[in-house]
Amino acid sequence: MHDHPSHNETRALRLGVAGPVGTGKSSVIAAICRQLRDEFALGVITNDIYTDEDARFLKSAGVLPAERIRAVETGSCPHTAIRDDVTMNLIAVEDMERDFAPLDIVLVESGGDNLTATFSPALVDAQIFVLDVAGGGDVARKGGPGISGADLLVINKIDLGEHVDVDVDRMVADATSARKGGPVLALSRKRPETVEQLCAWVREMHKTYAAGGHIPVDPGPMAPHHHGEGDGHTHSHGHSHGHSHSHGYTHSHD
Amino acid sequence: MGQVDLGRQAALLLLADGRLPAGGYAHSGGLEPAVIAGRVRNMADLEAFLTGRAQTAGLVAAAFAAAACARASRDDLAALPELEAEFDARIPSPELRKVSRDLGRQLQRAMGSIHPHRYFSALGRAPHQPLVMGVAASVLGLGPQDAALAILHDNNAGAAAAAKLMRVDPFEVHAILARATGPLDDLARRAAETADADPADLPAPSAPLADIAAEHHRRADARLFAS
Ligand SMILES: Nc1nc2c(ncn2[C@@H]2O[C@H](COP(=O)(O)OP(=O)(O)OP(=O)(O)O)[C@@H](O)[C@H]2O)c(=O)[nH]1
Ligand SMILES: [Mg+2]
Numbered sequence: 031m032h033d034h035p036s037h038n039e040t041r042a043l044r045l046g047v048a049g050p051v052g053t054g055k056s057s058v059i060a061a062i063c064r065q066l067r068d069e070f071a072l073g074v075i076t077n078d079i080y081t082d083e084d085a086r087f088l089k090s091a092g093v094l095p096a097e098r099i100r101a102v103e104t105g106s107c108p109h110t111a112i113r114d115d116v117t118m119n120l121i122a123v124e125d126m127e128r129d130f131a132p133l134d135i136v137l138v139e140s141g142g143d144n145l146t147a148t149f150s151p152a153l154v155d156a157q158i159f160v161l162d163v164a165g166g167g168d169v170a171r172k173g174g175p176g177i178s179g180a181d182l183l184v185i186n187k188i189d190l191g192e193h194v195d196v197d198v199d200r201m202v203a204d205a206t207s208a209r210k211g212g213p214v215l216a217l218s219r220k221r222p223e224t225v226e227q228l229c230a231w232v233r234e235m236h237k238t239y240a241a242g243g244h245i246p247v248d249p250g251p252m253a254p255h256h257h258g259e260g261d262g263h264t265h266s267h268g269h270s271h272g273h274s275h276s277h278g279y280t281h282s283h284d
Numbered sequence: 285m286g287q288v289d290l291g292r293q294a295a296l297l298l299l300a301d302g303r304l305p306a307g308g309y310a311h312s313g314g315l316e317p318a319v320i321a322g323r324v325r326n327m328a329d330l331e332a333f334l335t336g337r338a339q340t341a342g343l344v345a346a347a348f349a350a351a352a353c354a355r356a357s358r359d360d361l362a363a364l365p366e367l368e369a370e371f372d373a374r375i376p377s378p379e380l381r382k383v384s385r386d387l388g389r390q391l392q393r394a395m396g397s398i399h400p401h402r403y404f405s406a407l408g409r410a411p412h413q414p415l416v417m418g419v420a421a422s423v424l425g426l427g428p429q430d431a432a433l434a435i436l437h438d439n440n441a442g443a444a445a446a447a448k449l450m451r452v453d454p455f456e457v458h459a460i461l462a463r464a465t466g467p468l469d470d471l472a473r474r475a476a477e478t479a480d481a482d483p484a485d486l487p488a489p490s491a492p493l494a495d496i497a498a499e500h501h502r503r504a505d506a507r508l509f510a511s
Binding site for chain 2: 080081104106110111115116121
């Protein structure tokens with residue numbers, strides 16, 4: 031039988047990072063690597079559409095040894111590579127886990143795409159969707175599977191809010207309601223405390239995963255429209271497991 | 285031979301479907317470098333390119349898929365390493381050998397999950413794509429000619445990449461593919477005729493420019509397709 035390890039010694043937490051072009055996916059991964067590389071054994075897979083720019087950026091930033099950053103060439107279909115046909119990425123992740131066993135976390139950066147591109151649960155255990163304020167304050171409200179269903183929504187570059195006429199608090203509130211209370215993190219590399227919050231989320235996710243308590247949640251296809259009934263209930267993921275990483279991240283629990 | 289009879293025609297369609305999740309979408313089968321170099325500029329060029337490719341790399345791949353299928357169908361996996369070596373010998377470009385092994389590994393990984401069978405791991409770490417196709421065909425209860433047709437179709441259908449590389453009417457691209465169906469059937473038949481031949485005697489037509497172009501493509505700074 032071909033081996034595809036499910037949950038054993040060599041199986042890392044597979045964490046996807048998706049989002050539109052230029053919102054800061056590579057930067058998020060670089061920050062996680064920089065902050066957590068002494069705590070966790072890490073590996074990174076980038077998905078490159080046209081060049082190997084992303085892998086090069088991460089290698090030159092020196093956040094991990096170069097051999098732990100590998101590029102998958104997805105052709106012109108970045109969404110296919112993380113959703114309909116994950117085979118290339120799956121092989122890259124499995125190779126990485128085998129070559130550097132035991133790894134704790136493998137980060138997978140998707141090629142920048144549109145709002146509907148999310149990772150298949152066959153590829154990652156959890157995913158971060160990255161928006162930025164420069165894309166406009168109303169993007170979060172528009173929803174879509176990544177925004178509403180990712181395990182964490184990051185709104186990046188909040189340092190730029192005032193320059194692009196975006197009310198960051200408003201955008202975070204819109205996102206939180208589009209996610210029915212799911213965690214939203216306002217991030218800027220210029221605000222170390224937000225980077226620390228990002229790392230705290232990753233730590234928590236790894237802890238939950240390692241304890242076997244995390245079940246991949248599929249953001250799924252295009253979400254139905256929200257009509258803002260504002261009933262304030264928490265997001266049901268369709269399973270009753272402990273899901274300690276989720277819910278009310280913006281309400282500063284733990 | 286397969287332990288589950290999925291039905292022959294339907295199994296062939298499954299195997300040849302471009303949506304089979306085995307990563308084929310990242311490749312243009314040499315079309316992108318040919319377009320960039322100006323060798324394929326219009327529909328007539330495209331048709332000639334595809335015809336030439338089918339008769340060279342296509343026939344070789346088809347013959348090896350058929351041969352691998354025939355051997356798997358009589359449980360003779362010991363013959364596969366020799367087929368691997370003979371196939372290697374027919375691809376001068378290291379880049380194209382790597383592409384074939386990458387695609388083979390992906391097909392192996394996908395089929396190993398879709399329709400598990402011990403043959404898939406018996407193929408080793410990174411088998412050539414036509415050999416995996418041959419084994420997959422056998423496991424699905426198909427014969428050498430089916431295996432040959434599946435790989436010919438897979439190679440040819442990559443022509444849809446033209447829609448992303450050239451100013452084309454996608455209907456015209458598919459018109460070319462429609463005209464190619466008869467010739468592909470003929471090539472599959474020819475490939476099946478040598479399915480039981482000594483691996484060294486399998487067909488070996490080549491197209492050196494395709495090998496050179498693949499090497500150039502690997503060194504390109506930016507590209508839409510991996511090959
Ligand atoms: N001002 C500001 N700029 C940022 C921040 N994070 C990232 N950037 C910049 O945003 C640009 C894009 O960042 P990347 O991390 O490359 O974005 P990406 O999503 O990986 O981009 P693609 O992979 O091309 O889709 C770069 O110029 C970064 O320097 C931030 O917190 N504040
Ligand atoms: Mg990037």
